[in-house]
Amino acid sequence: MLWVIIIGLLPPGGVKAFDTPSDGGGSVTIRWELSPSETLSQFLGYRILRGESEAGPFEEVGYVIKGRGEYQDRSTEDGKSYYYLVVGVAVGDSVASSVVGPVISSAQWFNANRLNVLIFTFLISLFVLLYIRRAKRERLFIRKIPGLDAIEDAVGRSTEMGRPILYSFGLGLLSDVVTIASLSILSRVAKKAAEYGTRLIVPNYDPLVMTAAQETVKQAFTEAGRPDLYNEGDITFLTQDQFGYAAGVDGIIVREKPGTCFWQGYFFAESLILAETGHSVGAIQIAGTIAVTQLPFFIAACDYVLIGEEMYAASAYLRPEPQMVGSLKGEDIAKALIMALIIFSALWGTVGVLLNQWMGSSTLLDAFHSFVNWFTVGE
Amino acid sequence: MIELLDKLDRRIIYLVIGIVVAYPLIVHPVMPIRVSEEVKRAYEFVEDSLPSGSVILISIDYDAASEPELTPMFRAVLTHAFRKGHKVIYMGHWALGLPLAQKDLEEIAHRMGKTYGVDYVNLGYRPGFVTVMLAMGRELRDIYSSDYQGIPIDSIPMMANIHNYDQIDLIIGFEAGSTGEFWIQYVGSRFNKRMFFGTTGVVAPDLYPYYASGQILGLIGGLKGAAEYETQIGHPARGVFGMPAQSFAHLAILIFIVIGNIGYILRRRR
Amino acid sequence: MKREVPLAITFITGVLLVVAFFVPHPPLGDLQQRFQIWYSIVAGFTFLLGLDSLVKHHLKKIQHRRSGWGFSVALLISFFTTLILGFYSWFVFSSPYDLRAPFQWLYTSVILPLQATMFALLAFFIASAAYRAFRARNLAASLLLVSAGIVMLGRVPIGKAIWSGLPVISDWIMNYPQMAAKRGILMGTYLGAIAMSLRIILGMERTYLT
Numbered sequence: 001m002l003w004v005i006i007i008g009l010l011p012p013g014g015v016k017a018f019d020t021p022s023d024g025g026g027s028v029t030i031r032w033e034l035s036p037s038e039t040l041s042q043f044l045g046y047r048i049l050r051g052e053s054e055a056g057p058f059e060e061v062g063y064v065i066k067g068r069g070e071y072q073d074r075s076t077e078d079g080k081s082y083y084y085l086v087v088g089v090a091v092g093d094s095v096a097s098s099v100v101g102p103v104i105s106s107a108q109w110f111n112a113n114r115l116n117v118l119i120f121t122f123l124i125s126l127f128v129l130l131y132i133r134r135a136k137r138e139r140l141f142i143r144k145i146p147g148l149d150a151i152e153d154a155v156g157r158s159t160e161m162g163r164p165i166l167y168s169f170g171l172g173l174l175s176d177v178v179t180i181a182s183l184s185i186l187s188r189v190a191k192k193a194a195e196y197g198t199r200l201i202v203p204n205y206d207p208l209v210m211t212a213a214q215e216t217v218k219q220a221f222t223e224a225g226r227p228d229l230y231n232e233g234d235i236t237f238l239t240q241d242q243f244g245y246a247a248g249v250d251g252i253i254v255r256e257k258p259g260t261c262f263w264q265g266y267f268f269a270e271s272l273i274l275a276e277t278g279h280s281v282g283a284i285q286i287a288g289t290i291a292v293t294q295l296p297f298f299i300a301a302c303d304y305v306l307i308g309e310e311m312y313a314a315s316a317y318l319r320p321e322p323q324m325v326g327s328l329k330g331e332d333i334a335k336a337l338i339m340a341l342i343i344f345s346a347l348w349g350t351v352g353v354l355l356n357q358w359m360g361s362s363t364l365l366d367a368f369h370s371f372v373n374w375f376t377v378g379e
Numbered sequence: 380m381i382e383l384l385d386k387l388d389r390r391i392i393y394l395v396i397g398i399v400v401a402y403p404l405i406v407h408p409v410m411p412i413r414v415s416e417e418v419k420r421a422y423e424f425v426e427d428s429l430p431s432g433s434v435i436l437i438s439i440d441y442d443a444a445s446e447p448e449l450t451p452m453f454r455a456v457l458t459h460a461f462r463k464g465h466k467v468i469y470m471g472h473w474a475l476g477l478p479l480a481q482k483d484l485e486e487i488a489h490r491m492g493k494t495y496g497v498d499y500v501n502l503g504y505r506p507g508f509v510t511v512m513l514a515m516g517r518e519l520r521d522i523y524s525s526d527y528q529g530i531p532i533d534s535i536p537m538m539a540n541i542h543n544y545d546q547i548d549l550i551i552g553f554e555a556g557s558t559g560e561f562w563i564q565y566v567g568s569r570f571n572k573r574m575f576f577g578t579t580g581v582v583a584p585d586l587y588p589y590y591a592s593g594q595i596l597g598l599i600g601g602l603k604g605a606a607e608y609e610t611q612i613g614h615p616a617r618g619v620f621g622m623p624a625q626s627f628a629h630l631a632i633l634i635f636i637v638i639g640n641i642g643y644i645l646r647r648r649r
Numbered sequence: 650m651k652r653e654v655p656l657a658i659t660f661i662t663g664v665l666l667v668v669a670f671f672v673p674h675p676p677l678g679d680l681q682q683r684f685q686i687w688y689s690i691v692a693g694f695t696f697l698l699g700l701d702s703l704v705k706h707h708l709k710k711i712q713h714r715r716s717g718w719g720f721s722v723a724l725l726i727s728f729f730t731t732l733i734l735g736f737y738s739w740f741v742f743s744s745p746y747d748l749r750a751p752f753q754w755l756y757t758s759v760i761l762p763l764q765a766t767m768f769a770l771l772a773f774f775i776a777s778a779a780y781r782a783f784r785a786r787n788l789a790a791s792l793l794l795v796s797a798g799i800v801m802l803g804r805v806p807i808g809k810a811i812w813s814g815l816p817v818i819s820d821w822i823m824n825y826p827q828m829a830a831k832r833g834i835l836m837g838t839y840l841g842a843i844a845m846s847l848r849i850i851l852g853m854e855r856t857y858l859t
Contacts, residue, residue, distance in 0.1 A: 024678030044432075063540040065433060065548065072545055074517050107674040114671050121667070121843075128844055174857075175688065177842045180849065184856040207699030208692065212857055236706045237699035241760075243444050243767035255717060268556055269444070269581050269768060276774040279781075280389070290838045292831050293585050297775075300782035308834045309841030315854060323853050331844040338836060376568070392780060393773045400772060410806040413816055443761035444768040478746045478753055479761070504746070507689045513682055529743065588828055588835075603804060626807035628772060633798055635780040640794070643784045 009088055009095040010037045012046060012069075017084045017103040022114075025078045025107030031070045032097065035088040038066050042091040048073065051083045054099055058085060076105040116375055123337070128330030135326030142325060147286050147304035148185075148317050154284045155192040158259030163283075164199035165189065166258040167213075168249060168274065170289065171242060172266035174208040177312070178290050182264040183216050184315035185288070189262060190220035194229055202235040203252055205245045210237045246270035250277045263287040263302070264311065267294045275301035288314070345372065381649070384642025392635055399631045403623035410622050417590055418607040421575040421597025422459070424549070431464035433548040434541060438562065439471030439480045441555035445579045446479055449553045451617040452577040452605035454483050456551060459612045461491045466537055467499040468547070470523075472508035472558050477527075480553075496535045503527030508558060512565045516544050550574035554582055563589050577604060656852040663850035703728070731755060796822050 012032040020027040030048055037043050045065040049058035050073060061073045076082060083101030087094050134140070158165050167186055172179040186202070193200045200217060204210035214235045221230040238248040250273065253261070261278040263271065263285065271287075271294040278285050279301055287298035288306030298305045306314065309331070316324035345368070352365035414422075425435075437457070441449045460467055469484055471477045481501060488499055495501075502523045505511050514522045519542065525531050532538045540546060550572055552559050559576045563586075566572050573596055576586055580601030590598045599608055602625060605618030662684075669680040707721035731752075738750030745752040785791040802808035803819020848854040 022673060024673040024675055062542065062545065064546060065430060067430065074543065107678070109672055109674045111671055111673050118671055124840070124843055125847060128847055173692075177845050177849070180854065180857050181845060184854070187856055204699075207695040207697075207702070210702060211695075211698060216856065233706055233709065237702040239703075240696075240699070241764070243764045247763075247767050251720075269579070269771065272774045272778060273767065273770050276778055279778075290842075292834050292838075293581055295834070297778065300778040301774075308838035312838075312841030312845045315845075315848075315856060324848070327844045327848050327853070331840050334840055334843075335837065338840075387780065389777045392777050396773050396776045411809070412806055413809050415816075415820070443756075443764040446761065447765060474746070475756065475760075478748060478756070481748065507685060510682055510685045510689070527744075527746075584823070584827065584831065587823065588832060591824065591828060606806075622806050626805040628776075629801045629805050630807060632776045632779050633801055635776060636783045636794070636798065639780045639783070640785055643786075 011095045015097045022111040027074045047087040124334040127333040131330035132326030135322035147306045154260040159196040159198045161259040163259035167262040169265035170267035190217040194221040194224035194226040272297035381645045399627040412610045414607040417598040422611040436468045438552040440558035442476040445555035455608040470502040474504045544570045554578040
C-alpha cells in the first residue's frame with residue numbers, strides 16, 4: 001500500500017510591488033521571498049496576478065519557474081493603480097500570498113544605474129577638450145607610428161614596380177567608427193597615389209562604404225591635381241558575404257598583382273586569407289584593425305600593423321592640427337587615469353583579502369567589492 | 380640545404396597539411412579528451428542548476444562557413460537540453476544559418492521524441508539583431524508575432540507564458556562573429572540574464588574576458604570545445620572524431636616552425 | 650552650406666543619442682532603438698547602390714571584352730539565377746529559407762560548400778604564415794615562439810598525451826598574459842573610439858564628408 005502524505009503548501013512571503021526604478025515607465029517590479037515549499041519536488045513555480053482594485057478581479061500577467069523571487073510586469077499603464085498577488089503553484093495545488101498595492105508605474109528622467117558611465121563620459125570628454133585647448137597654445141609630442149610613416153614608401157614602391165595599390169576596409173560598415181578612421185588613411189593613400197600616378201583599387205563589402213570611398217578618392221585625386229586619373233570602376237561593390245568577399249579580393253590580387261596592399265578596418269576570419277594571398281604575390285602589406293583576434297594573423301603576414309587605437313590616431317597623425325593632436329593627448333590622460341585606477345584597486349583588493357585572512361576583518365574587502373560593483377553597468 | 384629549410388616552398392607546407400588533416404578524418408583514430416573548466420561549467424549549469432522544464436533560448440549566430448565547427452556543439456548542447464527535459468526556443472541573428480541548423484534541430488527532436496510547440500519552438504529570423512535583442516526584453520511578440528512557418532505565437536502551447544527574458548532561464552548562443560558580444564552587452568548586463576556561448580576557435584579569445592569576469596557562465600570554444608561537450612554527455616560525434624585531425628595539424632605546423640627556425644639559425648651562424 | 654548642414658545633423662544626432670542613453674523617459678528612452686530601425690531601412694536601400702555598381706561594372710567589362718570578361722559572364726549568370734530562385738521560393742513557399750524551396754537547395758549545395766572551402770583555406774594559410782612569422786629573431790620573438798608552441802599543443806588532445814602539464818600551462822597563458830594584453834589593447838581601442846566619436850560629433854573629423 002502506498003502512503004501519500006499531503007502537506008499544505010506554504011505561500012511566498014514578504015511580497016513587495018514597486019515602480020521599476022530608472023526605466024522608461026510601463027513597468028512594475030514584484031519581489032517575494034521564496035516559498036518554503038520549494039523543496040517539494042511537486043512545487044513548480046509562481047504565477048503573478050494583477051488587479052485594478054484590492055478586491056480583484058485578478059488576472060495572470062506572468063509566470064516564473066521556482067527558484068526565482070522577482071518578476072517585472074512590463075505591461076502596466078503609467079499613472080494607473082495596480083494590486084498584485086503571487087501564487088505558489090504545485091502539481092494539483094496552489095496557494096496565494098496576500099494582496100499588495102496600490103502601486104503606480106512611472107517613467108524616470110535619469111537612469112541612476114548609469115551614473116558611473118555618465119561620470120566617466122564626462123571625465124574623458126573633459127580631458128579631451130582641455131587638451132585640445134592646450135594644443136592650440138603649445139606643440140604636443142606624438143610618438144612615431146611606423147605603419148603610417150610607411151605609406152609614402154609603399155606607394156612609391158608600387159609605382160616603381162608599375163603595379164597597382166589595393167585598399168580594403170574589410171567587413172566594416174559605415175556605422176563603425178573604425179571605418180571612418182580608415183577613410184582618412186585612404187584619403188592620404190589616394191593623394192599619394194595620384195601624385196605618383198599609380199592606380200588604386202578599392203573592392204568593397206558595404207555599398208555605403210563604397211560610396212564614401214569613391215567620394216574620398218575623387219576628392220583626394222582632385223586635390224592632388226589629377227582628377228583625370230580617377231576611375232569609378234576601380235572602387236566597386238563585391239558582395240556582402242564574408243568569404244565571397246575574401247574570394248573576390250583574392251581574385252583581384254592574383255590577377256592584378258598589386259605592389260602594396262592596405263588592410264585597414266574591421267576584419268574577421270578572412271584576414272589571413274587576404275594577407276597570405278597578398279604576400280604570395282610579393283606585395284608590401286600595411287594592415288590596421290581594432291579586431292583583436294585578427295591582429296596576430298596580420299602581424300604574422302604583414303609588414304606593418306596599426307594596432308587598435310593607432311588606427312583612430314591615424315587622422316590626427318596624418319593631419320597634425322592642434323585640435324586633433326589635443327584629442328589624442330586627452331585620450332592618453334584618460335588612459336593614465338584608468339591605469340592608476342586598476343593599480344589602486346588591485347592593491348586595495350589584495351590588502352583586503354590579506355586582512356580578511358589574517359585578522360578576520362572584512363571591512364576593507366567589502367568596501368572593495370562595493371567599489372568594483374559600482375563599475376558594473378545596470379539596465 | 381640551409382636555404383631550403385629557411386625558405387620552404389609553400390606548396391610543400393600545403394601538401395603536408397592536406398595529408399595530415401585528411402588522413403585521420405578517413406581513418407578515425409580515437410584520442411582521449413580532457414574537458415576544460417569553461418566547458419564543464421556550461422555543462423554543469425544545464426545538468427544540475429536548471430530544474431527540468433526550464434526554458435532555454437538558443438541563438439544561431441553563424442552560417443555556412445563555420446557550420447563544420449559550430450554544428451557539432453549545437454547538436455551536443457541540444458541533445459543535452461532535450462535529455463534533461465528542458466524546453467528550447469530556437470532563433471538566430473544570421474539569416475542563412477538558421478535553416479542549416481534547423482535540419483539538426485528537427486532530426487534530434489524527432490530522435491528524442493520531442494513535439495514541436497510543446498518541447499521546442501522555432502521562431503526563425505528577424506532582421507536588425509540589436510533591435511530584436513532589446514525588443515525581446517519587453518515582449519517577444521512585438522518582434523515574433525508568429526513562428527518561422529507563420530503560426531501565431533499565441534497558438535503555440537509552449538509559448539503561452541513566455542513573454543520576455545524573465546521567463547527564459549538560460550541563453551545559449553552559437554557564435555561565429557561579434558553577435559555574442561552584443562548578447563552580453565545588450566541582454567546579459569541589461570536584463571541580468573544567465574548565458575553561455577559556443578564559438579569558433581577564432582572567436583573564443585574574444586569572449587574569454589567575459590568568462591573570466593563571470594558575465595558568462597561557460598564557453599565552448601572551437602571543435603575542441605564541441606569534443607569536450609560530447610565527452611561530457613557521453614555521446615561522441617563529429618567533435619570527438621575531428622580532434623585527431625586538429626591535433627595532427629597543430630603538430631605539423633609546430634614541426635614546420637621548428638624546421639624554419641633551424642634553417643634561420645644555421646643561416647645566421649654562417 | 651554643403652558642409653554645415655551635415656555637420657549640424659551629426660552634432661544634433663550625436664548629442665541627442667548620448668543624452669538619450671541616460672534618460673529613460675519617453676520620447677528619449679527608445680530613441681536608440683528607433684534610430685537603429687531607421688538605419689536598417691536606409692542600409693536596406695543602399696543595396697541597390699551596390700547592385701548598380703556590381704552589374705554595371707561587369708556589363709562594361711563584357712561589353713569591352715576586357716581580359717577575364719568570361720568570369721563576368723559567370724558572375725552575372727550566378728547572380729541572376731540566385732535572385733530569380735530567391736524570388737520564386739519566396740512566392741511559392743512564402744520564404745526563401747523554407748527547407749523545400751529551390752533557393753534553399755542552391756544554398757546548401759552551392760553556397761555552403763563554397764563558403765566552407767574559402768574558410769578551410771585558413772588551415773593552409775595559418776601553416777605557411779606561422780612557418781614564416783615564428784622565428785627566434787630576438788628575445789621577444791623567441792618568447793612568442795615558445796608560448797605559441799605550448800598553446801598550440803596544449804589546446805589539442807595530443808598535447809596532453811605528450812605531457813600532462815602542457816594543457817595547464819596553455820590555459821595559464823590564455824587566462825593571464827593573453828587576457829591582460831588583450832584587455833590593454835581593448836581599453837586603448839575603446840578610448841580611441843570615444844575620442845574619435847567626440848571629434849566626429851564636434852565636427853573636427855570630417856573625412857567622411859568629403
